[in-house]
Amino acid sequence: MKRWQNSGLWLMLALLLVGGLWPAFTHNQANREMVYTILLSIVLASSLNIMLGYTGYVSFGHVVFFGLGGYVGMFLLHNHHFPLWSAALAGGIAAGLLAFLLGKAILRLRGAFFALATIGINEAIRALINNLTLFGGPAGISLNFNIYKDYGGAGEALWLVYYATLFLALATIFLSYAIKTSKFGLGLLAIREDEEAAEVIGIVTPRAKTWAYVLSAFIPGIVGVLFFFKNGNIEPSDAFRLHFSIEMLVMIMLGGQGTVLGPLLGATGYQFLRGFLLTNSFFKDIQLAVAGFLLLIIVLFIPAGAVGWLKRRFTLLQEVLP
Amino acid sequence: MSFLPALVDGLCIGFVYGLAAMGLTLIFGVLRVVNLAHGSMITLGMFGLYLLSTHLNLNPYLALVLVAVLGLGSGMLIYYLALHRTMNAPHLSSLLATFAVNMILVGIGTATFSTSARNLDFALGSFHYGEGAISGQRLVAVFATLGVTSGLYLFLAYTSTGKYIRAVANNRYAAELVGIPSTSILALSFGLGTMLAAIAGGLIATFLPFTILAGGVYELKSFVICVLGGLGNPLGALLGGLILGVLEGFLPFFLPNLPNTWIPVLEFGLFVVILLFRPSGLLGAKQ
Numbered sequence: 001m002k003r004w005q006n007s008g009l010w011l012m013l014a015l016l017l018v019g020g021l022w023p024a025f026t027h028n029q030a031n032r033e034m035v036y037t038i039l040l041s042i043v044l045a046s047s048l049n050i051m052l053g054y055t056g057y058v059s060f061g062h063v064v065f066f067g068l069g070g071y072v073g074m075f076l077l078h079n080h081h082f083p084l085w086s087a088a089l090a091g092g093i094a095a096g097l098l099a100f101l102l103g104k105a106i107l108r109l110r111g112a113f114f115a116l117a118t119i120g121i122n123e124a125i126r127a128l129i130n131n132l133t134l135f136g137g138p139a140g141i142s143l144n145f146n147i148y149k150d151y152g153g154a155g156e157a158l159w160l161v162y163y164a165t166l167f168l169a170l171a172t173i174f175l176s177y178a179i180k181t182s183k184f185g186l187g188l189l190a191i192r193e194d195e196e197a198a199e200v201i202g203i204v205t206p207r208a209k210t211w212a213y214v215l216s217a218f219i220p221g222i223v224g225v226l227f228f229f230k231n232g233n234i235e236p237s238d239a240f241r242l243h244f245s246i247e248m249l250v251m252i253m254l255g256g257q258g259t260v261l262g263p264l265l266g267a268t269g270y271q272f273l274r275g276f277l278l279t280n281s282f283f284k285d286i287q288l289a290v291a292g293f294l295l296l297i298i299v300l301f302i303p304a305g306a307v308g309w310l311k312r313r314f315t316l317l318q319e320v321l322p
Numbered sequence: 323m324s325f326l327p328a329l330v331d332g333l334c335i336g337f338v339y340g341l342a343a344m345g346l347t348l349i350f351g352v353l354r355v356v357n358l359a360h361g362s363m364i365t366l367g368m369f370g371l372y373l374l375s376t377h378l379n380l381n382p383y384l385a386l387v388l389v390a391v392l393g394l395g396s397g398m399l400i401y402y403l404a405l406h407r408t409m410n411a412p413h414l415s416s417l418l419a420t421f422a423v424n425m426i427l428v429g430i431g432t433a434t435f436s437t438s439a440r441n442l443d444f445a446l447g448s449f450h451y452g453e454g455a456i457s458g459q460r461l462v463a464v465f466a467t468l469g470v471t472s473g474l475y476l477f478l479a480y481t482s483t484g485k486y487i488r489a490v491a492n493n494r495y496a497a498e499l500v501g502i503p504s505t506s507i508l509a510l511s512f513g514l515g516t517m518l519a520a521i522a523g524g525l526i527a528t529f530l531p532f533t534i535l536a537g538g539v540y541e542l543k544s545f546v547i548c549v550l551g552g553l554g555n556p557l558g559a560l561l562g563g564l565i566l567g568v569l570e571g572f573l574p575f576f577l578p579n580l581p582n583t584w585i586p587v588l589e590f591g592l593f594v595v596i597l598l599f600r601p602s603g604l605l606g607a608k609q
Contacts, residue, residue, distance in 0.1 A: 058414045105598055111413045112356045113553075116545055117597045123542060124590035131583050138583075246421060253418060285433040292425025299418045300407045 003181040008320040012261060013170055016042075020166035024159075034275065036162055039169040041267035043223045044244075045251040046172045046260075050179060050216040052249070053258035055209060056192030057107070060245050061118030062220065064125055065095035067239030069221025070228040071129060074141045077229065084151065088164075088225040095221025096214045103210035110195075119242065126240035140235035161230045165223060172219050177260045177322055179215065188212050192258075250295050256305025260322040265306055327454030328575040329568065334460040336567020337467040338525050340560035342540055343547035344471065345518030351554030352491040352511035355405065358420040361541030362427035363516040367393060367523025368532045369431070372440055382444055383462070386524045393520025397513035405512065406505065431534040441531040459529040466525055470518065471560060487511055491554075546593040552603025561605060 020039060023032035048062045069091030076082040076090055106117045129135050136142075151157040179185040187208045190198035199205050228234040247270070255266025273294070277287040302309055311318050342364055349357045357363075367389050374385035404423050408415040446458025478484040489497040490507045498504045526532065526540070547566050551558025566589065573585055596603065 052414070056412075058417060060417075106594075109597060109601060112350070112354075112417070113597060113601055115413070115417060116356060116549065117594060119542075119545065120549075120590050120593040120597065124587060124594055127583070127586035127590060131581070131587060249414075249418060253414075257414075286429050288432065289426045289429025292422045292429060295425065296404055296419060296422035299415050299422060300404070303411060303415055 006177075006181075006320075006322055008322050009177050009260070012264065012322070013173060016170060016173065016264065017166075020169065023162070029158075032159075032162055034271075036165060038268050038271045039162075039165045040223060040227060041248070041251055041271055042169045042264050043165070043172045044220055045248045045255075045263035045267045046169075046176050047216045047219050048248045049252050049257060049259075049263045050176060050188075050212055052252060053262070054180060054185060054188040054192060055212045057209070058111075058115045058249075059118045060115050060242070060249070061122035062216075062248055063240060063242070063245040064118075064122045065099060065217040065220040066224040066227070066244075067236075068098055068125065068224070069095040070224030070234050070239050071135055071141070072221075073225025074143070074228050074234045075135060077147065077225075078141050078143055081147075084160075084225075084229060087229075088222045091225035092218045092222035095224070096218040099213045099217035100210060103213040104206075107206065107209045107213065122240055122242060122245070126236050129240070130236045138236060140233055140238075142233035143229070145232075158230060161226045164226055168219055168223055168226075173260065173264060175215065175219070176263075179212075180260055180322065184208065184211070189258075250291070253295065253298050253303075253305055256307030256309075259305075259307045262305050262307045269306070324453055325575065326452060328571045330451075330454060330456055330571075331460075332568035332571020333564060334456065334464055334567070335570065336564040337464045337560075338522050338563070339540070339543055339547055339567055340563020341467045341470060341525070342519050342522035343544040343551070343559040343563050344474070344556045345515040345522070346541075346544045347548045347551070347554055347556055347559040348474075348518065349512055349515035350548065351556075352487060353405070353409070353416075353508055355408075355416040355420065355512075357512075357515065358417060358541075359400065359424040359427065360516075360519050360544060361537030361539075362424045362431070363393060363397070363519035363537070364523035364526070364540045365431065365532075365534055365537030366396065366427070366516075367520030367525075368527040368536065369435065369440075369534070370520065371524040371527045372442060372532075375442065375444070382442065382524075382528055386466070386521065389524045390517050390521050393517035394513040397516030398509045400516070401509040401512040406509075409508065428534065428538075435534050437533050437535055439531045439533050440527075442527055444528060457529055463525040463528065466521070467560075470521060471556075474514070474518075474556065483507075483510070543589070546589050548603075549593055549596050549601075550603055552605045555603065555605050558603055558605035562603070 020035060023035050044062065044066060048059065051057050051059050072094040073087040073091035076087040077084065082090070102121065106114060106121070109117055130138050145154070148154040148157045151160055179188070187198065187203040190201070190203055191205055191208060195205055224239070228239070251266035251270045252263050253266070254269055255264065256262030274287070274291070277283040277290055283290055298305070304312070307321060311321060342360070346357055346360050349355055370389040370392055371382060371385050374380045374388060375382045400423055404419045405416060408419045444459070446462065448455045448457045449461055478488060486497070486502045486507050487510070489502055490504050490511070494504050522540070523537065543566060547562035548559055550565060551560070551562030569588070570585060573580060573588070
């Protein structure tokens with residue numbers, strides 16, 4: 001199994017683990033919140049990359065899996081008093097199921113039509129949940145504070161969510177690498193390059209695309225439950241924020257689409273930058289405009305992202321960077 | 323609410339929806355770009371009209387002409403600055419480039435104007451018929467839309483520049499082979515598309531309150547309308563706009579118990595259904 005001997009992958013996972021455990025050693029809550037945001041972004045960007053980078057389908061609605069998973073999980077936690085683990089798993093399964101059903105329907109569309117459909121589905125589900133009294137309508141679902149007692153109080157519950165998210169970030173990177181180096185992943189890359197040609201050489205493209213979609217939806221569904229459990233409440237406008245989807249796209253572009261390292265690098269870089277812009281007195285108000293300007297520069301001049309640029313610049317890295 | 327006023331109100335707003343969507347569909351038809359900055363161009367029209375008429379005391383309809391010119395100019399500028407380099411790149415590049423422009427404009431706009439609602443202090447009286455009344459501004463909006471649409475149609479059908487635009491939309495490489503300057507035609511088309519968005523925004527501002535973020539709502543409606551009428555088909559966009567407007571007017575009439583918040587569910591549901599079962603739209607998309 002030569003593909004598991006890639007030093008770049010193990011170095012990446014080790015660095016992520018060290019970075020993730022750093023707030024645990026210092027036991028600093030501010031650091032923990034910062035690293036948590038980065039880990040969350042890594043999970044979402046890296047899972048979107050499976051669709052966007054490997055398969056070449058631009059989705060503007062990735063946040064729908066995060067939001068729907070979150071809603072299902074919060075509903076089970078609040079109304080049926082499920083333990084967190086099974087609620088999180090249920091959130092992941094619900095997201096995966098949605099992706100499976102959507103995959104059967106909208107993955108027939110190509111290019112801009114697919115991108116538009118993903119926006120439409122996100123908005124339709126947001127508007128629908130806004131009206132469902134079962135899910136609390138526009139006010140959403142708020143957890144009873146007592147629920148945190150089962151996990152050793154609110155403070156301990158936050159650490160629990162943090163470790164679970166760290167584990168999921170590691171798992172997402174691992175999954176991303178496993179897919180990219182597998183025969184299934186090669187099929188996805190072939191679809192990205194030329195879907196008709198891929199079909200001719202024997203790839204069952206609808207099936208491959210659907211499974212790629214399901215795999216990219218599952219972990220965001222779990223992370224959604226953890227995020228909103230930590231948050232204490234969930235509302236349609238938080239759960240299905242279109243802007244969040246776009247932020248994931250920016251992270252992927254920043255790091256380099258279609259690579260394993262790219263989303264990790266992009267998510268980390270983006271969150272540091274955002275933190276800097278938000279706290280800087282000069283940039284605070286025009287934070288959005290600065291982020292947009294950076295995105296434009298990347299799209300126009302470095303479309304391959306940081307990893308692509310590094311690979312072109314230093315040919316030695318081509319073998320090492322996954 | 324009775325039948326006729328529901329129909330008339332729906333048709334009026336539908337014309338303006340159609341105008342905004344026509345811009346989006348024109349851009350898609352010629353450039354093959356889904357313009358995610360369309361909403362901020364609609365907002366540009368709203369605030370352009372607002373600033374010109376409140377600070378310079380211009381008549382709103384005179385200001386509208388200036389807003390149209392401003393829309394054309396800024397659209398062409400955006401094409402050269404942000405879009406030109408992505409014309410031969412994959413879809414994602416142009417989607418992200420236009421979204422980046424949107425972020426820049428909304429970011430600057432929010433920092434300058436905040437997100438509080440604005441309202442143009444302006445009325446033209448109202449026109450009474452049977453059991454209802456329609457405000458003068460809405461009536462003017464209908465005629466302005468009809469005027470702009472027929473102007474656009476005549477321009478595309480009979481002038482040589484219009485024929486160049488249609489040629490580039492059909493086949494850019496073939497058009498370049500026969501000597502059509504495709505870059506400036508693409509820039510002009512993008513400018514025309516944003517001009518339509520700016521005019522629609524300006525017209526909306528004359529009869530509805532708006533915020534700096536309002537453009538996003540109309541942009542999403544424009545997507546629904548374009549897909550409904552067939553992406554790349556300007557007349558389809560106008561028809562789609564009328565359908566959506568009448569739908570919005572009629573829903574409270576036929577289903578008075580249905581809360582307003584269900585309207586977006588139906589609109590986006592319709593959008594997804596059309597994409598799935600008839601992706602070429604009602605009048606057929608441009609192939």
